[in-house]
């Protein structure tokens with residue numbers, strides 16, 4: 001707020017050519033969010049991405065909690081929190097084993113998720129016909145239950161990104177602007 005104290009003096013020095021300041025011009029206002037990061041991983045790559053994304057979210061002032069394995073009941077208990085699914089694909093387009101109970105409960109229970117907002121980071125290998133199918137399946141299930149996706153789904157081709165965290169980092173900065 002020092003600039004506001006100095007404004008009359010500076011304005012005089014520069015012949016009154018400094019534009020008037022709004023009292024809140026030097027205060028950045030953005031809201032902080034609680035995010036639940038739900039992880040699907042067999043070999044660890046998606047877990048590394050989740051850890052990295054969680055620390056970037058926290059550096060930006062948000063609250064990030066990693067759920068691995070995730071419980072649908074626990075996620076439903078915080079409908080105001082934003083859900084971020086970070087999952088790979090295994091088998092022939094399958095959701096990783098640790099995320100299967102969550103996906104199965106969503107498919108069976110079909111909860112009303114009209115107030116839930118979510119994002120998806122999908123890891124996969126483009127040489128499979130079922131590229132990123134795990135992430136696509138979670139995306140479809142959440143949308144079918146009425147949840148609203150924020151931004152586009154990120155699909156990381158691990159054959160093109162030796163360090164998937166780098167692709168996630170580039171994406172999360174834009175995505176954070178959408179949740180602020």
Ligand SMILES: Cc1cc2nc3c(=O)[nH]c(=O)nc-3n(C[C@H](O)[C@H](O)[C@H](O)COP(=O)(O)O)c2cc1C
Pocket residue numbers: 040041042043044045046047087088089090091092093094096123124125126128130131132133158
């Ligand atoms: C046995 C096996 C099956 C896979 N099946 C698919 C697939 O169907 N679609 C796809 O996009 N990627 C597939 N992948 C690639 C993985 O999704 C990719 O390696 C990912 O980085 C693994 O992440 P994770 O370590 O978090 O499990 C498969 C990988 C393995 C080892």
